[in-house]
Amino acid sequence: MKTNDVILQTATKVVFFIIFLFSIHIFFVGHYAPGGGFVGGLLTTGAIVLLLLAFDLKTIQQILPFNFTIVTAIGLVLALSTAGASIFFNVPFFTHAYDDFNLPLFGKTSLHTAMFFDSGVYLVVVGSAITIIQSIGGDD
Amino acid sequence: MITVLLAIFIPFIAACLVPFIHKLLTGRRIGWFVITVPLFLFIILLRLVPSLSDGASYLYTFPWIPSAGVYFSTHLDGLSMIFALLITGIGSLVVLYSIYYLSEREAIGRFYTYLLLFMGAMLGVVLSDNLIVLYVFWELTSISSFLLIAFWYHRKQSRYGAKKSMLITVTGGVLMLAGFLMLYTITGTFSLQELIAMRDMIAADSLFIPAMLLVLLGAFTKSAQFPFHIWLPDAMEAPTPVSAYLHSATMVKAGIYLVARFTPVFAGHVTWFYIVSCVGLLTMLWGSVNAVKQTDLKALLAFSTVSQLGMIMSLLGVGSLAFSSAESAQITLFTAASFAALFHLINHSTFKGSLFMVVGILDHELGTRNIRRLGGLASIMPITFTIALIGSFSMAGLPPFNGFLSKELFFEAMLSLKDANVLTADTLVLLFPIVAWIGSIFTFIYCMIIVFQTFFGEVPPPMPGQRPAREAPIQMLISPIVLGSLVVLIFIFPNLLGTYILGPAMNAVYPQFEGMAGLVPKIQIWHGWGLPIIMTVGVIAAGALLYRFLRYWKGIYRLGILQWTLDRFYNSLLLKVERAASVMTRTYMTGSVRDYVAYIMLFFIMSVGIGLFGFQQFIFDFSNDAAVEINESIIVFVMMCSSIAILFAKSRITAIILNGVLGYSIAILFVVFRAPDLALTQIIVETVTTVLFLLCFYYLPEWRTEHKSLSIRVRNGLIAAASGTAVTVVALLVQGHSLHPTISIYYETASRLAGGLNVVNTILGDFRAFDTMLEVLVLFIAGLGVYSLVKLRRKKGVDHSEEK
Numbered sequence: 001m002k003t004n005d006v007i008l009q010t011a012t013k014v015v016f017f018i019i020f021l022f023s024i025h026i027f028f029v030g031h032y033a034p035g036g037g038f039v040g041g042l043l044t045t046g047a048i049v050l051l052l053l054a055f056d057l058k059t060i061q062q063i064l065p066f067n068f069t070i071v072t073a074i075g076l077v078l079a080l081s082t083a084g085a086s087i088f089f090n091v092p093f094f095t096h097a098y099d100d101f102n103l104p105l106f107g108k109t110s111l112h113t114a115m116f117f118d119s120g121v122y123l124v125v126v127g128s129a130i131t132i133i134q135s136i137g138g139d140d
Numbered sequence: 141m142i143t144v145l146l147a148i149f150i151p152f153i154a155a156c157l158v159p160f161i162h163k164l165l166t167g168r169r170i171g172w173f174v175i176t177v178p179l180f181l182f183i184i185l186l187r188l189v190p191s192l193s194d195g196a197s198y199l200y201t202f203p204w205i206p207s208a209g210v211y212f213s214t215h216l217d218g219l220s221m222i223f224a225l226l227i228t229g230i231g232s233l234v235v236l237y238s239i240y241y242l243s244e245r246e247a248i249g250r251f252y253t254y255l256l257l258f259m260g261a262m263l264g265v266v267l268s269d270n271l272i273v274l275y276v277f278w279e280l281t282s283i284s285s286f287l288l289i290a291f292w293y294h295r296k297q298s299r300y301g302a303k304k305s306m307l308i309t310v311t312g313g314v315l316m317l318a319g320f321l322m323l324y325t326i327t328g329t330f331s332l333q334e335l336i337a338m339r340d341m342i343a344a345d346s347l348f349i350p351a352m353l354l355v356l357l358g359a360f361t362k363s364a365q366f367p368f369h370i371w372l373p374d375a376m377e378a379p380t381p382v383s384a385y386l387h388s389a390t391m392v393k394a395g396i397y398l399v400a401r402f403t404p405v406f407a408g409h410v411t412w413f414y415i416v417s418c419v420g421l422l423t424m425l426w427g428s429v430n431a432v433k434q435t436d437l438k439a440l441l442a443f444s445t446v447s448q449l450g451m452i453m454s455l456l457g458v459g460s461l462a463f464s465s466a467e468s469a470q471i472t473l474f475t476a477a478s479f480a481a482l483f484h485l486i487n488h489s490t491f492k493g494s495l496f497m498v499v500g501i502l503d504h505e506l507g508t509r510n511i512r513r514l515g516g517l518a519s520i521m522p523i524t525f526t527i528a529l530i531g532s533f534s535m536a537g538l539p540p541f542n543g544f545l546s547k548e549l550f551f552e553a554m555l556s557l558k559d560a561n562v563l564t565a566d567t568l569v570l571l572f573p574i575v576a577w578i579g580s581i582f583t584f585i586y587c588m589i590i591v592f593q594t595f596f597g598e599v600p601p602p603m604p605g606q607r608p609a610r611e612a613p614i615q616m617l618i619s620p621i622v623l624g625s626l627v628v629l630i631f632i633f634p635n636l637l638g639t640y641i642l643g644p645a646m647n648a649v650y651p652q653f654e655g656m657a658g659l660v661p662k663i664q665i666w667h668g669w670g671l672p673i674i675m676t677v678g679v680i681a682a683g684a685l686l687y688r689f690l691r692y693w694k695g696i697y698r699l700g701i702l703q704w705t706l707d708r709f710y711n712s713l714l715l716k717v718e719r720a721a722s723v724m725t726r727t728y729m730t731g732s733v734r735d736y737v738a739y740i741m742l743f744f745i746m747s748v749g750i751g752l753f754g755f756q757q758f759i760f761d762f763s764n765d766a767a768v769e770i771n772e773s774i775i776v777f778v779m780m781c782s783s784i785a786i787l788f789a790k791s792r793i794t795a796i797i798l799n800g801v802l803g804y805s806i807a808i809l810f811v812v813f814r815a816p817d818l819a820l821t822q823i824i825v826e827t828v829t830t831v832l833f834l835l836c837f838y839y840l841p842e843w844r845t846e847h848k849s850l851s852i853r854v855r856n857g858l859i860a861a862a863s864g865t866a867v868t869v870v871a872l873l874v875q876g877h878s879l880h881p882t883i884s885i886y887y888e889t890a891s892r893l894a895g896g897l898n899v900v901n902t903i904l905g906d907f908r909a910f911d912t913m914l915e916v917l918v919l920f921i922a923g924l925g926v927y928s929l930v931k932l933r934r935k936k937g938v939d940h941s942e943e944k
Contacts (some may be wrong), residue, residue: 026820034816036904042824049831050254063222069927072920079913094909098895112895114905117913124916128923129828135930136835 012054018048037118041125057138068130075123082117144214147181151909152262155253162249171239174252178231215269218644223266226489230389233619238381240616258284262390271320271330282309289378301374307369318359322351334402352406363395364446366423370706373442376942380500388445388492399456403649407460418458421575423450428582433697437499437509448488455481476661481551487542494623495531501612516599521611525595527624536587542630551672559806584683634663680908741863744771748866761876772915779805800830817900
């Protein structure tokens with residue numbers, strides 16, 4: 001029996017972006033409000049899981065043509081290199097730096113190296129979680 | 141003196157060279173290279189004899205592990221000299237003999253490597269002054285002897301004998317090490333000479349008796365004393381040169397050396413006398429009685445070695461009484477016993493070495509060592525017969541051979557016990573000479589068996605495939621001839637040996653009586669019609685009579701205690717230990733994970749319980765606890781209900797959903813306790829894991845209710861309840877006992893230090909980011925793990941085993 005899940009699919013198309021945007025928001029506010037790389041990554045995973053529920057595995061692989069194991073690896077490299085970069089400035093491992101910058105378009109913005117680390121965390125969480133779900137779900 | 145140090149290492153170096161030189165000197169000619177080593181060492185040691193008899197001794201110290209008090213120190217005094225001369229002298233003769241004994245087909249290179257290894261180790265034992273170094277060489281002798289016994293490793297009996305001797309001697313060696321360490325804790329030094337100087341301090345310590353017993357155990361196992369003698373007859377599976385060298389002249393005397401060496405340290409105590417002399421006498425009696433029933437010549441010689449070693453040991457025990465005597469007449473009476481021990485030690489090496497070589501020749505020429513198959517060889521092999529006669533009669537204690545002199549001294553020493561004022565029991569004074577006398581009678585009997593049953597009587601038909609008997613080649617006879625003539629020469633000139641060799645050794649055994657007149661008694665070949673000579677005549681008479689009627693009373697060996705051998709006990713002990721270990725392992729290693737979890741939990745409960753009840757500190761402090769709000773109680777109530785409900789869930793879906801209820805309740809608790817980051821994470825993680833659970837469980841078979849027996853369910857329930865209680869009690873106890881003020885004040889400066897307002901996130905990403913990084917790594921590994929488990933799974937029907 002072929003079920004008709006047009007409502008689910010249509011709703012997903014809208015809701016996915018809302019969740020995704022929310023996860024990006026959560027990721028960026030992490031330093032000042034509840035959130036951060038881990039929760040942000042998990043929320044993004046949740047959004048993708050929703051896509052997986054609404055569509056099938058193949059469609060999702062076409063929509064998001066990433067190899068998620070590589071995403072995980074990139075995240076890990078990002079996190080490690082943020083930590084390791086500090087030794088080039090003759091400070092202990094994992095020393096973060098932050099300052100305010102006057103960026104065009106954004107104006108006065110505080111930038112923090114912890115953000116690079118957090119994006120590493122984000123990518124690892126997304127990559128690992130999706131790898132797990134895809135592996136298990138795609139298995140016969 | 142560095143010569144002594146070199147003397148230890150030259151055999152090791154030569155052992156390393158043997159395989160290379162064997163390529164040049166093929167076949168048995170390698171023996172000619174090997175023989176230079178002991179011969180050279182013998183000569184340089186012999187050159188030191190005159191200076192030693194003038195009272196010199198050579199100490200050479202070389203740091204090895206100075207921080208642990210281990211110095212590679214060598215000490216050459218009279219006692220070491222006896223052994224070093226025996227090792228190198230008999231070593232040379234044995235190598236010479238082995239050149240012609242071993243056939244070209246044997247692994248000759250391997251044989252000489254082991255033999256040189258053993259020689260170096262044995263020299264190390266007798267020449268080292270440091271106890272740890274001595275122990276190292278002691279174990280090296282065990283190992284090299286193990287290798288030599290199992291030289292013909294394709295034979296089952298060889299392997300059995302090697303394993304047995306290894307097990308027994310190494311056990312003794314390790315116990316001896318414990319004794320050495322005790323001595324170290326008493327005195328703070330490993331040096332033997334310093335230990336001897338500190339004997340009063342050692343005697344006053346409470347560890348004195350344990351240290352003494354442990355050192356003695358090491359000596360007794362190595363020297364094949366009762367009841368550890370069982371390895372020696374089985375070690376006879378070794379090639380005969382090995383038996384002649386290791387199991388009669390050198391290694392088995394390492395224990396004798398140790399006892400003589402430690403006599404100044406321990407002998408002040410009368411326990412030493414009782415243990416050493418009683419064990420020695422018992423060994424002598426047991427060994428000689430058992431030797432009579434053997435039919436294999438080598439086994440007979442093995443038991444006779446055991447018996448002779450027991451005799452030497454008992455003499456050393458009697459000699460220790462000199463330390464507790466006051467008058468000089470008594471002192472000389474008892475030092476004479478030690479003198480007799482050392483004298484017999486040399487005598488035994490000479491005649492036992494020659495006897496083993498004779499047996500080797502018989503085996504080599506006739507293909508058998510069984511007494512029943514031998515006979516009438518006196519006219520066929522006259523030289524061999526003469527040597528055997530000399531050796532056996534010397535062993536029996538007959539004139540004109542050196543064994544006569546030492547046996548006289550032995551009886552004299554045993555009879556001198558009546559003058560000892562430390563012995564309280566009169567029966568002991570009587571018992572010692574009687575036991576010694578009976579042992580000597582049996583010694584006489586087996587000596588006669590060797591001579592008369594092998595060389596007289598009818599010539600049995602030759603074994604199939606064996607050529608008729610004839611005299612051995614002269615090269616094989618050189619070594620036994622040398623030893624046999626030594627037997628006679630020592631009888632003629634005993635005092636030469638006494639002055640030059642035994643005198644310095646007596647000074648080493650009795651350092652406090654050094655230079656005393658009468659310490660080195662003059663050996664008289666004829667000392668008048670005393671009790672000892674009457675005893676000897678009695679031995680000859682009784683022995684001859686018993687030998688004559690041997691076949692009438694031999695039946696007694698088939699009954700009673702003589703049938704009950706210690707071998708059987710040893711074998712069944714090994715078997716029982718193995719069985720018990722396997723039963724034990726099988727009982728608790730069930731293979732069921734459930735059982736292992738139960739062990740882990742039980743251990744946890746026990747350690748917590750014993751810890752808590754041991755300290756009796758059940759102080760619960762609730763004064764700082766916050767008041768419980770109504771919403772908190774509701775959430776906790778919901779959690780309790782759902783967790784209990786999980787236990788009774790009938791389907792898997794119910795269990796998953798109830799588990800989800802638990803997770804979301806925890807998230808709500810985080811909200812209530814104002815942890816927004818945790819709450820967020822918890823909600824999402826719970827969602828994702830629930831999805832994963834559902835995904836996985838979709839593939840699993842139907843949930844089955846388990847039908848375990850009531851007792852197992854009760855047991856599991858009890859364990860679960862107890863572990864829950866343990867955790868709860870610990871948590872409640874910890875709650876009220878804050879040892880330090882909290883450090884979270886520091887993190888209140890987060891905005892200044894890390895430029896963030898979210899304290900949780902600054903801790904995760906900045907203050908303690910290292911943990912986070914590794915957590916991320918964990919997640920990465922988990923992802924990869926699931927991926928490889930699912931994708932790289934072994935396909936059906938394809939063999940992926942690694943053996944391919």
